[in-house]
Amino acid sequence: MEKNIIDVRNLSKSFDISSKEPGLKGTIKHFFRRKTKRLKVIKNINFEIKEGEIVGFLGANGAGKTTILKMLCGLIYPSEGSILVSGYLPYRRKENFLKNITLIMGQKQQLIWDLPPIESFYLNASIYDLDKFEAKKRIKKLSDMLEISDELFIPVRKLSLGQRMKSELLAALIHEPNILFLDEPTLGLDINAQSNLRRFLQKYNEETNATICLTSHYMKDITSLCKRVICVQNGSISYDGKLDRLLKKISPIKEILIVCRSEHDAMQIEKSGFTVKNKSKNEITLKVENNYITSALKTILNNFDIDDLYINEPPVDEIIGKILNKKDYDF
Secondary structure, rough: OEEEEEEEEEEEEEEEEEOOOOHHHHHHHHHOOOEEEEEEEEEEEEEEEEOOEEEEEOOOOOOOOHEEEEEEEEOOOOOEEEEEOOOOOOHHOOHHHHEEEEEEEEOOOOOOOOOOOOHHHHHHHHHHHOOHHHHHHHHHHHHHHHOOOHHHHOOHOOOOHHHHHHHHHHHOOEEEEEEEEOOOOOOOOOHHHHHHHHHHHHHHHHHOOOOEEEEEEOOOHHHHHEEEEEEHHHHHHHHEEEEEHHHHHOOOOOOEEEEEEEEEHHHHHHOOOOOOEEEOOOOEEEEEEEEHHHHHHHHHHOOOOOEEEEEEEOHHHHHHHHHHHOOOOOO
């Protein structure tokens, strides 16, 4: 039985926010009599993540996803509740804990701008007490996996965004962490670079059994990598479970496009009691609930003369968009 590598109980986080009136008068008033209010951005959340899982955190901007990741890796303290990551309290920042994790943020960089990536890699290796032979071996393995062997000796400022992101990933993985926190790792990358990065993460997970916690607004990242998702809305968890189940629940209806041999056959299907979305000559589109797809197909194939049939599902982006845009979705 797989053990929980992350255990979160009744976790909350609040920030004190101050507001200031505009102008010099407002600045002076703010200096001598500052008004603050407490804003609770994470509200009593609970979840566990097992070793080797890839979990996607979904939510609109400001929902609290990045705050959760920062608490999990120990960058900020929780206000209430408890967190255990690989048996450690993250905010204590113990050496062994830090050697087990890495945090990659798509909008931040750790590589030295004017030096080739290889220099930053060896610097990171020294920080993690790796000797030069071991560092060289790991750099070779990861650069081959990421397909950036030719870019290791080119100054970072001359690399493309995709090449820089791959180099950032290599720098973050040189100490072979078993927990990866990824916040928008494919931000700004083109389609090919995103695909390559996803392929690498999948392979890294399979080879090392690393646990990956991922946030992304590119739904392909989530659907390609994550079987499980945690939906965060206004600081609370609204859903925690399998992605497939969520998609079926949010989109319980499929569309069946039927190409009939004649217009008469299409008219007969229209009269047979199905919910019709639209009809054009010998083509008809039906709306059928997921639970009745099998029986509907049997009825159509056994009773009507058709040329072709297509089952269409709404795009995943569209379905997830419903979740992110709705304030209080009933899961």
